[in-house]
Amino acid sequence: MFKKLSVLAITFVLLLGCLPMLSAQAAGNATAKQPGNSNPLMDHKLGADPFALTYNGRVYIYMSSDAYVYNSNGTVKDNDFSALNKINVISSADMVNWTDHGAIPVAGANNVNGSAGIAKWASLSWAPSAAVKKINGQDKFFLYFANGASGIGVLTANSPIGPWSDPLGKALVTGSTPGMSGVTWLFDPAVLVDDDGSGYLYAGGGIPNTSDPASIASPKTARVLRLGADMTSIVGSASTIDAPYMFEDSGIHKYGGKYYYSYCFNFSGTHPAAYPAGEIGYMVSNSPMGPFTYTGHFLKNPYTFFGVGGNNHHAVFNFNNQWYVVYHAQTVAKAVLGDGKGYRSPHINKLVHNSNGTIQEVQGDMAGIAQIANLNPYTRVEAETIGWNAGITTERTQAAGGPVSNMNVTNINNGDWVAVGNADFGSSGASSFKANVASATGGGKIEIRLDSATGPLVGTLNVPNTGGAQSWQEVQTTVSNAAGVHRLYLVFTGSGSGNLFNFDYWQFSTGGDGGTTPPPVSKVEAEDMTLSGTYAGKITSPFSGVALYGNDDAAAFNQYYAYGTHNFSVRGASNNSSTARVDLLIGGVNVGSFNFSGTTPSVQTLTNVAHATGNQEVKLVVTTDNGSWDAYVDYIEWSQ
Template identity: 45%
Template sequence: METVATEVSIEESYKKLSDHNPLMVQRFGADPYALVYEDRVYMYMTGDDFSYDEKGEVTENTYGNINTINVISSDDLVNWTDHGTVYAAGKDGAASWGNNSWAPAAAYKNIDGQDKFFLYFANNGNGIAVLEADTPYGPFTDPIKKPLISRDTPTCAEVTWLFDPAVLMDDDGSAYIYFGGGVPSPDKAANPGTARVAKLSDDMIHIEGDPKPIENVDYLFEDSGINKIDGTYYYSYCSNFSMTKAAEKELGFDQGEIVTMKSKNPMGPFKRCNPVLKNPEHFFGLGGNNHHCIFEFKKKYYIAYHSRILEEKMGILKGYRSTNIDVLSFNEKGEPSASRGTRKGVKQLKPIDAFKENMAVTMSNSAGIKTTQYGEDAVKYGSGDMIVTDISDGSWISVSGVDFGIDGTDSLTVCIRGKSGGKIHVRVEKPDGEEAGVIDLKGITSKFKEKTVKLDNKIVGKHDLFFVFEGEDFEMLSWKFN
């Protein structure tokens, strides 16, 4: 195969082909939280979305209009399947009593023989909601029709910011929720006293007993995290922005940094441990709030966090955030320690099988496309099956590390719908790279149907795969090689 002249001008992605951060570029996603289930990582993220002024110009992100949670998943940490946007709060959301959905946390538990999935989030800074579903991506519904935790919950009225939940599923089947943050007054910046932990009931939608303060959290700001690693419980959080240089030197961490504490008990007391991730400004030159999640996958630990590198590439510096993943470092004691944020991200853990049906919304990168809900449940609840849409000349999607085997193939089936016309260029390594063949979309209809074509050139071995679109008014559901 040779590099070919392109019939259309190739659109530029918001990240380099060699970069794996941010995880997706088709929309934003902040405050990431990872749930590992059946060899996949499900990432739940605050649904940052542009706000506009009366002139139609993008305004600063105030978080006030956010009432959705974005969901993606991956089994290789590089190619991510878009599961859509949970309509979590607001008049059309599952928790219609709430206004906002910030900083989600997720957990699952087998209840009466069935795995149930629970999504916790903050109704701005005034309480925690819980939703439940039968799959990791929904549809999610509100089982209690009210806050799980509110200002009326004992010990919580005085919590400045009643938000940012994290959930621990312990080895004995018990569960705990961690939340809270904020600085009550300047004189309390060094020890705000606004972190809380509570035991969750067996049904995961109530709490048992009164929430307990987590004591002596140095310069707490926000962003609860919790992990059990080798028998030790690590509570993590973001430090506040009132730290003096003297305090930073004394404690060994900076303002706006992710910090850990440790305990042998899930409800504490916790003692000071290590900083693990500096503010995104340190790595990328753009700062803001710092929100993280530590998770284990395939016997290795990672840290997910948000940055502003997507909005920077878009030329809009208004505080809209996207999710990154990097490897979590450990010190000689086996404790989480200072890790680095990068644009390159993590290595792909396994190849994509070219010969199984792959959803078109499973992508490592893209340019000029959008995704939208497909099917009754997804349209109603926001999350579920998704398709690639808003296709135009030169737009594309890519899948990294696709394995075609030693024998390879020259037969491809795509599932497409739309108006007759248009083409899909099948290329490897880069969007204007070697062309294996072109799919002519003449004769497609408004209903999704499979179209099988013989490519001009056989693809052998492992490659990054690109579908480059020519034309518009068509949508893509899936693909597989034969």
């Protein structure tokens, strides 16, 4: 991420854009993410410097925050980075429909986020990265960010969307940290948790002397630091990564037992063909601490793909056994303003490793990734889960329930809509639809349409005046002819001016009672499963089930799934006071974990788990956790 305004004139205008709240577009028209395309990931907001974390069947994208900055005459001016004090989060189980989790108010100095600012010492939050690690039997999440170009901070949470806290009350890494001397810009952190649980942090950038060809070619401003077991401390001294033509944007991933450090080339001076300016290059090592050997490049400057350039920022990640790269480009701003002006949006395309370990050139485009799993419309879906939209924005909500920092859709005008891709209504179809809504005006209607904003109308929901914009009421209506797999469009209509109503969540039902009938539940007793491993066996206490004693023990069965999303529950216990972890594998893919603390049986649940369809092996595998391997399993059950 580029932060030095003094070099804005170098070849490209290097800009830091992030997630602004956009004003409503013309009713009925998508902005930049056209129906059928997956890029940009969203267009009701922007987002820069994206980093991906995969967890329990979802991809979480963390981005620097931003808002359009205006001239005195009301026109949008070039991004001046004045709102870079939050981190925005979206997530998806299918790579098309993204849930907006809002903004994390990171910076707390100078009251920039009011009393909500978390890191009271920081005035900025740039280029986040995130990691998860099990500590004391519980998954802990770590969010690293740059306080401008002067240091790296860290926040912690018990879930990937918070709530977050500042465990140190100060920066984790500064210029005085051993080994950090000589780093021009101390920013752009990237984090890796290795297979053995060890953590590593990569950061740095800049050119010590832009008039010196040697300094341009070998700036030596990238660093790698070993993190402590708590992920919030530094062990020893940082090591220098001698990355040729290094500018910014540290990235790290592990593939085939090798460590791949990737970064953005600088724009200064004359570059040999092997180091093209403004592109993403990479180095490879046998160790996370290096030394790294330069190998090649794999992501061109966004200008090549989209006709609008600026800087380049990326992260490589694996999801469901496929490699991807998330990066930013000024596509939404170009569509809105006719010129990027430094405001950018997240995109994802596939990344391929060759058999010799090199990386193929990524092909950026607006098509992006095809939807990898159908959406289940028979579970609660947040209204801010959006594949495509026209006209709306999102905001923090006061509605009860929902995820941490729950959002609602707002700025709803006549003709606006939101849509999701590939909702699977099944062969019998839906019979009712309910939504949680709030309105301080005359309300309006939600037209339920299939395949397009003008497609077949299968139901209409009347939204009343509920007594306030945050006074929530669940309303419902009947639905007909909604069967099979379709894009679902919720089209908003009404005669009032301004915001017709706010929208929190929606859900379809196959029952005739407006959605009060619970979905059917399927159940398999553990003692009826096929056991494998050294010590696995059946038990009669504390229940009739199985005991899985070692980390190769498993209980499995085969199941046909017509739908790609379910809620899974397992009843189990540990054999002692410690925590026992049981992983759920479907078709060989780990889709989540159940953690049982103590000997008293309990039911643990994973919701909205995306998985492969068709005939699949379902396996429960015990995992070593805090020295305790032994888990008792009673049954597994699942529902839509």
